[in-house]
Amino acid sequence: MKRNTLIKNARIVNEGKIVEGDILIEDNIIKEIDTSISVKSADILVIDVEGNYVFPGMIDDQVHFREPGLTHKGNIESESRAAIAGGITSFIEMPNTNPQTTTVEKLEEKFAIAANSSYANYSFMFGGTNDNLDEILKVDPKTVAGLKLFLGSSTGNMLVDDPKVIEKIFSSTDMVISVHCEDEATIKANLAKYKEEYGDDIPMEMHPKIRSEEACYISSSKAIELAKKTGARLHVFHLSTGKETSLFSNKIPLKDKKITAEVCVHHLMFSEEDYAKKGSHIKWNPAVKTSKDRDQLWKALLDDRIDVIATDHAPHTLEEKNNKYTSAPSGGPLVQHALMALMEAHHQGKISVEKIVEKACHNPAILFNVEKRGYIKEGYFADLVIIDPQSPWTVNKSNILYKCGWSPFEGNTFKSRITHTFVNGQLVYNNFNVLEVKAGQRLTFDR
Template sequence: MTLKTTLIKNANIVNEGNIFLGDILIEGEYIKEISKSISAKTADVHVFDAEGKYLLPGVIDDQVHFREPGLTHKANIKTESKAAIAGGITSFIEMPNTNPQTTTIEKLEEKFEIAAQTSSANYSFMFGGTNDNLDEILKVDAKNVAALKLFLGSSTGNMLVDNPEVLENIFSKTNLLIAVHCEDEGTIKANFKKYFETYGDAIPIKYHPEIRSEEACYLSSSKAIELAKKTGARLHVFHLSTGKETALFDNKTPLKDKKITAEVCIHHLWFTDKDYDEKGTFIKWNPAVKSKKDKDQLWEALLDDRIDVIATDHAPHTIEEKENVYTKAPSGGPLVQHALPAMLEMHHKNKISIEKIVEKMCHNPAILFQVEKRGFIKEGYFADLVLVDLHHPWTVNKENILYKCAWSPFEGTTFKSRITHTFINGSLAYKNFKFYDVKAARRLTFNR
């Protein structure tokens, strides 16, 4: 069988803190050669002129909810993975709070089978912890599964792990990376009771960050970190939303050696509590979007490397669900298609360099989760590549939104940059709102 060969010429290649004009030769699924100038040696090489566009490693999104199985009226792996590759996300790690929940090996493998049939992007899934499934957790193969997800607040079904003895047992015994959602449930319930007594179901959305407060986040994050330090567990704290929490994290240790790492999501870097007036429950997330001061401190921690990763926490709901009154409107929103354009918009505003965007969205997720041969533009690595035109404005609207839920918190926003091409394992899978049915996606593996 002859390997498919593609030559990308004249690209501004962004990798490991550098940008240089060069060519990339792809043979089959892998990057064969990177050089300032490469010539096609045979006539059957597909030569592609990047015309000076920026070539990035494919984004690895370490936290998405694609809603399959059981919640497919909101989204599914097929629709959301297509939206992801249109947004330059070539690999995703999906969460266990589906229906049924991914808390047994059997249910985990069922999700892998769905993704093998329908996903446009490379995929992995997190295994879910509960108060009573330690035996199943210990069966998980760390080389083939991204991580263990624990909800220490804001869970669905029976996934709230709130038994201190169980928690310590899990932290002590698993060799998996433990990813946690940290919000203290007791604090949230007390805050909610106060506002519910005043407003009933129609609590004004502006009080969401008061209910899911800074203290609720900090109390839970600090406890998780304390437990990780006590047990030696490898801990990753999802979606920081407060400035106060950033003080809990370190920027003195190289990422590959860190035992405790942190993530921030697009919405906490973009929106503030001032946006509730316009966006209402459409920017209702858990943890809540908080103050401008919090946003500024999150940016500071991201840029000084206390925060390691930018992710989406893509969590779609239908428009009808989101339009409900406060107590009935679910938290979460769709983000995979617009995350990289949003960060590139921040680059245009001189908030962050392209090199730093690539570090936080491509390199660091690969290092942090020990993803094999992805997240970098390197010879011998999988050719997950994204071409970006920094000067091709477009406006988010109903006609170009690709999520199954058919809405976006960015509707009406004009981005200066667009993703023009996405390669998955060496195959062109997406080009300017057109998809190619190449079935190139693979299950992620981990170098552990």
Template sequence: MKVNSVLIKNVHIVNEGQIFAGDVYIENGVFKEIADQISAKSSDVKIIDAEGKYLLPGVIDDQVHFREPGLTHKATIETESRAAVAGGITSFIEMPNTVPQSTTIEKLEEKFEIASKTSYANYSFMFGGTNDNLEEILKVDPKKVAALKLFLGSSTGNMLVDNPEILEKIFSSTDLLIAVHCEDEQTIKDNTARYKETYGDDIPIEFHPVIRSEEACYLSSSNAVALAKKTGARLHVFHLSTAKELELFTNKIPLKDKKITAEVCIHHLWFSDADYATKGTLIKWNPAVKTAKDRDALFTALLEDKLDVIATDHAPHTSEEKDNVYTKAPSGGPLVQHALPAMLEFYHQDKISLEKIVEKMCHNPAILFQIENRGYVKEGYSADAVLVDLNAPWTVNKENIAYKCGWSPFEGTTFKSRITHTFINGNLAYENFKFYEEKHGQRLTFDR
């Protein structure tokens, strides 16, 4: 819903480590005024009485797979950005392993063009590195592109960067933030072959975290960290899944000064290997969901600031694709609509504060990627925001799932908190399970 002015009254604002009561006035797409009390400036201001609700900055998800172009039977930028808005995610950074892959400037800009016409949320894309596209990598404008994505395991197409000399050359040559998927490919191949000898293609799903093991993760991530230290590259390690890897990261440096950072995803905080018995391939991800001990260690590291960002790694597949034997069922699942409600559930369980959720899902992605004027409820910043009712239970079901794939690993889960309003650049995009179909997403820019 396009409106020039919105006044949110009587709301609890969660921002920069504080929660305070007040009013928020939005005009022409930005936070114009934040104060104890604000009066409507004219009769055409949309007034929302948010008594008892909480206003959060819009969530920034630094890792999604929206499947366009080429894999649009699973998802599109339009369908998944719409689902993201329902989940309070107002900005996303999408990955390059589409068909074709975003490994040339031309293909990258084609994705930006699609998003400019179809995205409900703000957007950027990562450029994909390969063993043979360093020349293209060096053409990327760091002010216009979120980061360089390297698959150091579990890639699609030709995106596995497995030549050590080329990898070091990439790390040494670019000023771009380098985001990496770390799993050692040879370890996984050897483990898979061993289990296939016993089970053929129908390997029991509970062996997934044994095949994609702690060893596979640590070997790859430790090599990436060592290379970043050697070359001085800016490294961001995606979706940590093991306790062992946490020793590679520090909380002794402020985020803005860190050269090596790490992310944790919702599914690695929520599920454990005990859930394979009921969820099966629906929770088959790469890296794998591992033990409850790993999950608990990741949560502790998040609270202690060894882990900097919470993301989704939203990666939908159709139900038919997922309903396959182990070796044929793809890894990944949809999460953007349910990530914030899941974190708010942890708040209700006294595991994390609202302020910490906002730090990890809103402020820190903006700091880490140097995103301009987003990630905060702050005067002069783009008005991306989420209104939350912490006491409005709802249950995830087929009728309210917004993903194109039509399923969720959270199906049947009752969340205590509900996202009641999502604002994109000052425009109301979503309200109580209702979508406003105008698209207000903008291309993210970076202060580099």
């Protein structure tokens, strides 16, 4: 049953400020924000958060929820459930499912699945291939997050490697084109070299040597050069190297940028030193690289060359991950723990809570023109997350919600915890309990 809610005594983190006050939610929107709000009604839920933070819900611009076709790893229901437990109230899901989301018909089938099963708000990327330009041109940019191109191979083998096709796509659409940038020829040559030395049992710590800095930089720089030539609106996903950060600017506001960048939580939290302990559990594409790369990614995030923080949540079963190097898939589950990992970085003095909200909530809303989400404002949808910054808990098998049942953060103790999550004004998560309320709505875009 829907109830209106009054959140009392909050530290509201929004638009670069922390303001103490109350938030009144009516139906699915934020009705009022003030220093003190009183409501005389028996039919209202009052939550006194006693000075804890209230963030806008995180908008994760890159997830793989594996439905349809790969649902032994995860599905929209299971992974969106984990997402709301992690303070992610909206997600944009990728097209490399089975079948791939490369026709308007398949795209609408995914929307229909999400409408019946998603706990969080949802949209999907439309997938570009070497031969589906006609379908790309049918997509309505007001109802779809954007276009995804894999300029390096990954799960699902959607590699787009014909330069003429890539230029034609860049020249033909006004949608945000999000790209996975790794140079395939460089990766193949590196892999052949290490296979000759080790066979299939290549040590995991060679992953960043195979999917190397050079492979990333060659591909990213080419994509940016082409975007400048064609005027395309380009968003480069999951930067993993310090070298790539030099390709991006912080000289103009995000709303005016034509070329933007994202960094994922795992590239901010892990380095190649972690392969010895975590092995394939931190095998991602692009690879986790050096601690120097990680430091340079943090620097670029904080000085606004990098615009967005996301997860690239990509679950695989433990059985799959525990294979030898050449058979172990890349990717890992992150939506439940990403925001708390960022709060841990805050406790370590690496980032302010205002900056976390800017990069994980406000900026995805700006970049993708998401309507009335990503901020705590009157008239906006009430997607809210309450965080107790001093309530430690440890990630373990009993509290992991991913269908795949594991996390690269297993064993970590986080100082902060999410106490409540609201999606469209409905309380959907409360102190480690997911309330079985599927309040997610299809995202709309102001374009």
